[in-house]
Amino acid sequence: MLALLLRDIRLATRAGGGFGLSLAFFLIVTVLVPFGVGPEGGTLARIAPGILWVGALLSCLLSLDRIFALDREDGSLDLLATAPIPLEGVVAVKALAHWLTTGLPLTLAAPVLGVLLNLPQTGFTWLTFSLFLGTPALSMIGAFGAALTVGLKRGGLLLSLLVLPLYIPTLIFGAEAAKRGAEGLASGTPLLMLAGITAGSIAILPFAAAAAIRVNLR
Amino acid sequence: MSIWEYANPKKFMQTSSWALPWVTGLAVVALLTGLVWGFFFTPDDFRQGSTVKIIYIHVPSAMMAINAWAMMLVTSLVWLIRRHHVSVLAAKAAAPIGMTMTLIALFTGAIWGQPMWGTWWAWDPRLTSFLILFLFYLGYIALWEAVDDPDTAADLTSVLCLVGSVFALLSRYAVLFWNQGLHQGASLSLDKEEHVSDVFARPLWLTMAGFVLLFVALVLLRTRTEIRARRLRALEARERMA
Numbered sequence: 458m459l460a461l462l463l464r465d466i467r468l469a470t471r472a473g474g475g476f477g478l479s480l481a482f483f484l485i486v487t488v489l490v491p492f493g494v495g496p497e498g499g500t501l502a503r504i505a506p507g508i509l510w511v512g513a514l515l516s517c518l519l520s521l522d523r524i525f526a527l528d529r530e531d532g533s534l535d536l537l538a539t540a541p542i543p544l545e546g547v548v549a550v551k552a553l554a555h556w557l558t559t560g561l562p563l564t565l566a567a568p569v570l571g572v573l574l575n576l577p578q579t580g581f582t583w584l585t586f587s588l589f590l591g592t593p594a595l596s597m598i599g600a601f602g603a604a605l606t607v608g609l610k611r612g613g614l615l616l617s618l619l620v621l622p623l624y625i626p627t628l629i630f631g632a633e634a635a636k637r638g639a640e641g642l643a644s645g646t647p648l649l650m651l652a653g654i655t656a657g658s659i660a661i662l663p664f665a666a667a668a669a670i671r672v673n674l675r
Numbered sequence: 676m677s678i679w680e681y682a683n684p685k686k687f688m689q690t691s692s693w694a695l696p697w698v699t700g701l702a703v704v705a706l707l708t709g710l711v712w713g714f715f716f717t718p719d720d721f722r723q724g725s726t727v728k729i730i731y732i733h734v735p736s737a738m739m740a741i742n743a744w745a746m747m748l749v750t751s752l753v754w755l756i757r758r759h760h761v762s763v764l765a766a767k768a769a770a771p772i773g774m775t776m777t778l779i780a781l782f783t784g785a786i787w788g789q790p791m792w793g794t795w796w797a798w799d800p801r802l803t804s805f806l807i808l809f810l811f812y813l814g815y816i817a818l819w820e821a822v823d824d825p826d827t828a829a830d831l832t833s834v835l836c837l838v839g840s841v842f843a844l845l846s847r848y849a850v851l852f853w854n855q856g857l858h859q860g861a862s863l864s865l866d867k868e869e870h871v872s873d874v875f876a877r878p879l880w881l882t883m884a885g886f887v888l889l890f891v892a893l894v895l896l897r898t899r900t901e902i903r904a905r906r907l908r909a910l911e912a913r914e915r916m917a
Binding site: 629646647662669 | 807810811813814817818821822827830831834835837838839841842843845846849850852853
């Protein structure tokens with residue numbers, strides 16, 4: 458399992474792995490927002506937590522189809538399915554690798570981009586913390602979506618259509634926690650709910666995703 | 676005699692061909708009576724005027740939008756557990772109907788909301804959950820369309836339906852947390868003091884029954900179509916082999 462994790466991280470970070478891509482996308486989305494809504498500091502500060510959450514979510518979406526598609530193409534997914542480790546574990550490890558190469562960098566980059574959006578001083582900790590809690594759920598749900606569409610030739614668009622509705626609760630609680638934090642309110646409840654979604658996703662979705670992969674490999 | 680006998684497509688076709696005209700007829704009668712009664716023979720509400728009458732379409736369609744998903748959840752489970760093809764075909768048949776019901780509920784709500792709330796759309800929890808439900812239907816149907824092999828498609832959409840149900844429920848409560856509501860509470864309930872006046876409630880029960888029957892009729896019809904389409908494909912395949 459550790460070998461698989463290291464292999465996935467290595468594949469993602471090498472050239473052509475698309476490691477920097479989602480970060481660059483996140484940067485561009487954040488830069489585009491002030492052009493769209495105007496450069497007034499007050500407006501930007503108010504929408505900053507939400508924009509950063511939506512941006513992180515979309516950047517995460519960008520790299521989802523890589524989780525299984527490449528392995529399916531070169532046949533290593535079949536090998537992994539017949540390997541002595543359970544397929545559920547493979548899915549969980551791959552989601553973890555996706556989080557380490559996408560969610561974690563996004564979380565670390567978000568405060569820097571928050572400066573661009575005039576995020577209030579109090580908001581940085583909460584934004585980072587909510588993203589840190591929420592992005593694992595994004596990776597796990599995304600891995601489930603990728604498992605559903607792994608057999609399709611052009612699954613990318615369909616993948617976003619399937620995954621985006623599933624992202625709604627995570628986004629609501631994550632953005633709410635970040636917003637409340639930025640406004641100096643107590644954000645314990647949404648954070649707890651967010652942690653609950655993440656924990657629940659990690660507990661249940663590997664099984665659903667593994668079932669979908671078995672169907673797709675049939 | 677058990678319900679599983681209807682898992683046999685032949686038995687299902689026989690029974691449904693007998694039941695379909697009855698269900699359709701009853702649906703037409705219930706809907707016509709309920710709607711005519713509701714539209715022409717109930718008084719205008721003292722505050723809402725005649726706009727109150729959209730309730731006869733809005734409430735039943737909203738109810739069916741949710742119940743259609745619940746039915747899909749049950750039939751998907753039956754498919755995953757017992758591998759009955761009729762079951763999953765019924766789920767496939769129900770999805771576009773449920774989606775249409777969601778759209779009807781959203782549109783009639785908007786038409787009513789414009790004069791009453793002064794806005795076509797508000798990010799109210801109920802409205803938002805219905806929009807989310809619509810997205811779930813969309814994803815489910817799109818996945819059916821995208822996968823070529825029927826059994827693979829059935830498995831994948833069933834798994835999606837199960838996971839989707841959990842997340843749809845989660846979204847429902849997340850949305851409640853996220854924004855305060857403009858929408859009124861439940862229109863009908865058996866145990867509460869405050870609900871729709873009996874004058875409006877009686878035709879409403881009738882249209883609700885009509886919508887249920889209409890849904891059943893449409894699902895039967897569409898499932899029969901799916902079964903026939905499958906048979907046709909099997910025949911064509913056999914012809915090519917020969």
